[in-house]
Amino acid sequence: xxxxxxxxxxxxxxxxxxxxxxxxxxxxxxxxxxxxxxxxxxxxxxxxxxxxxxxxxxxxxxxxxxxxxxxxxxxxxxxxxxxxxxxxxxxxxxxxxxxxxxxxxxxxxxxxxxxxxxxxxxxxxxxxxxxxxxxxxxxxxxxxxxxxxxxxxxxxxxxxxxxxxxxxxxxxxxxxxxxxxxxxxxxxxxxxxxxxxxxxxxxxxxxxxxxxxxxxxxxxxxxxxxxxxxxxxxxxxxxxxxxxxxxxxxxxxxxxxxxxxxxxxxxxxxxxxxxxxxxxxxxxxxxxxxxxxxxxxxxxxxxxxxxxxxxxxxxxxxxxxxxxxxxxxxxxxxxxxxxxxxxxxxxxxxxxxxxxxxxxxxxxxxxxxxxxxxxxxxxxxxxxxxxxxxxxxxxxxxxxxxxxxxxxxxxxxxxxxxxxxxxxxxxxxxxxxxxxxxxxxxxxxxxxxxxxxxxxxxxxxxxxxxxxxxxxxxxxxxxxxxxxxxxxxxxxxxxxxxxxxxxxxxxxxxxxxxxxxxxxxxxxxxx
Amino acid sequence: xxxxxxxxxxxxxxxxxxxxxxxxxxxxxxxxxxxxxxxxxxxxxxxxxxxxxxxxxxxxxxxxxxxxxxxxxxxxxxxxxxxxxxxxxxxxxxxxxxxxxxxxxxxxx
Numbered sequence: 001x002x003x004x005x006x007x008x009x010x011x012x013x014x015x016x017x018x019x020x021x022x023x024x025x026x027x028x029x030x031x032x033x034x035x036x037x038x039x040x041x042x043x044x045x046x047x048x049x050x051x052x053x054x055x056x057x058x059x060x061x062x063x064x065x066x067x068x069x070x071x072x073x074x075x076x077x078x079x080x081x082x083x084x085x086x087x088x089x090x091x092x093x094x095x096x097x098x099x100x101x102x103x104x105x106x107x108x109x110x111x112x113x114x115x116x117x118x119x120x121x122x123x124x125x126x127x128x129x130x131x132x133x134x135x136x137x138x139x140x141x142x143x144x145x146x147x148x149x150x151x152x153x154x155x156x157x158x159x160x161x162x163x164x165x166x167x168x169x170x171x172x173x174x175x176x177x178x179x180x181x182x183x184x185x186x187x188x189x190x191x192x193x194x195x196x197x198x199x200x201x202x203x204x205x206x207x208x209x210x211x212x213x214x215x216x217x218x219x220x221x222x223x224x225x226x227x228x229x230x231x232x233x234x235x236x237x238x239x240x241x242x243x244x245x246x247x248x249x250x251x252x253x254x255x256x257x258x259x260x261x262x263x264x265x266x267x268x269x270x271x272x273x274x275x276x277x278x279x280x281x282x283x284x285x286x287x288x289x290x291x292x293x294x295x296x297x298x299x300x301x302x303x304x305x306x307x308x309x310x311x312x313x314x315x316x317x318x319x320x321x322x323x324x325x326x327x328x329x330x331x332x333x334x335x336x337x338x339x340x341x342x343x344x345x346x347x348x349x350x351x352x353x354x355x356x357x358x359x360x361x362x363x364x365x366x367x368x369x370x371x372x373x374x375x376x377x378x379x380x381x382x383x384x385x386x387x388x389x390x391x392x393x394x395x396x397x398x399x400x401x402x403x404x405x406x407x408x409x410x411x412x413x414x415x416x417x418x419x420x421x422x423x424x425x426x427x428x429x430x431x432x433x434x435x436x437x438x439x440x441x442x443x444x445x446x447x448x449x450x451x452x453x454x455x456x457x458x459x460x461x462x463x464x465x466x467x468x469x470x471x472x473x474x475x476x477x478x479x480x481x482x483x484x485x486x487x488x489x490x491x492x493x494x495x496x497x498x499x500x501x502x503x504x505x506x507x508x509x510x511x512x513x514x515x516x517x518x519x520x521x522x523x524x525x526x527x
Numbered sequence: 528x529x530x531x532x533x534x535x536x537x538x539x540x541x542x543x544x545x546x547x548x549x550x551x552x553x554x555x556x557x558x559x560x561x562x563x564x565x566x567x568x569x570x571x572x573x574x575x576x577x578x579x580x581x582x583x584x585x586x587x588x589x590x591x592x593x594x595x596x597x598x599x600x601x602x603x604x605x606x607x608x609x610x611x612x613x614x615x616x617x618x619x620x621x622x623x624x625x626x627x628x629x630x631x632x633x634x635x636x
Contacts, residue, residue: 004603007605008602008603011602011603012602012603168591169591169594172591172595173595173599176595180599221591222591222592225591226588226590226591229590229591230590233563234566234586234590237563237566237567238569238570238583238586239583240567240628240629240632241567241568241570241571241624241625242570242582242583244628244632245628245631245632245635253580254583333580333583334578334579334580336577337577337578338580338581338584339576339578340576340580340581340582340583340584341580341584343584343585344584344588
């Protein structure tokens, strides 16, 4: 038990309640979309019907990349990025860095080529600035939409990022004040919800879920607000004080001194040999490769690796591009191992929940959904205690609409994606699907009588979820037999998850219907 | 008599409201300004560490925690003049290297 004066307890309770009340609905949307975004990689694979090839970076790439390099303008060979998308298609971006007249900033400009990983056929080829050629891949629309919604709340950059950063700080304060006002932290972790009334039981469940989620909420809020503010405010400010505007000194401290310029021509060493050596040193295959100064004696190849099994930290290995020799492991920050760089590297895995593969992601999703429950029940408790006041009474339907309307809108976004995949602009239709789902939920929430509102929204969510696998397959997505045949069990798993979620919400809606009928019968019998 | 009671209650009410405003000004705008200045000024007093980057990494990393700590302190400190003085002192101490760096930058350019 944490000893607090009555005055401080009252103040902390007020901050806990008001922070949740004022920002609760936005916080709920950010946490829910965050829980879904933990599975962004899996959603991406599911949305395109599975990967064409597993571990595409482990197959020979050298000849394909070399052949395509011969087809792009020479200036685009200044830097080459190599990675793969959700369908496992290779994505090659041959580019240089020039001023974009639209933004006035130096940006990547070059040729982006999508290559089939099995046949090596060129699937798409676009030329332009990075912001124009990326983000138009039809297959990436759904997972990118979920992540963008979580990070920016559909607001323009950088305002959306600031907004979610502020919500992160609010969540951190709600978690810390929740921790401080807990009178019996250990006891509350094993609290059995009381049956003496709906409000009492809901309060107990709120405390129970909140107690177990306190640490998780703090970690998510801390790392989330770091991501929002570090790039936009933190790094520029700290750089001014630490380096006084000396950019050369800053780059040498943070990245290391650049290699001496040597523009004399030299062929690039065998990329496949570097990929194989890098994978064996790092313990996992590279998922992103950058070749700087292609065809020059000062060429450098950087290979980025995800954390190997049993490790929390990924790595970046550097090779000499012209000789193919291993030059060393590069730190994320600085040139020597340090506590600061090691701690920074932990922020990502802790926020994304990918530190122990799929299992940790599932745990992160469950804890995220528990935090959604805590946010919504907290809001409901606050509002139900103030039902005598007209303003708060009017707020209760809004909470119901947002609580169930957000998942309805997310599922509708997936419908929009599947219905347009291969026939129209998936990015536009995913957004339209989301807006359509949100609109339907709002109309339902307003039009349906209060007693039937939750039931109607739950039934809508169950229906949209149940239809999703059928819509996916009817629009040309791989069937379960095809998915199983190509080793994409994940596609079946995601379909089953949708059907199970649909069944759960259908049961909720049915139960709510029978409870409502029982109450009506009892009232009639008493009368 | 009744008029005296009403005047006293009104005075107490305005003192409480005044105190509430002061607390929110300290916990709100002053806390965010202090947290930003502490983050910006920290590279000058934090040790660089063996890798030479700890004084840059930790202020950025700990910004949310600095803000949360200052916010809770401003909320729970019963004597508001103490929280106000501490925040002001942190602001001034950390603003000195920041202003000096900016002046150095502008004179160099």
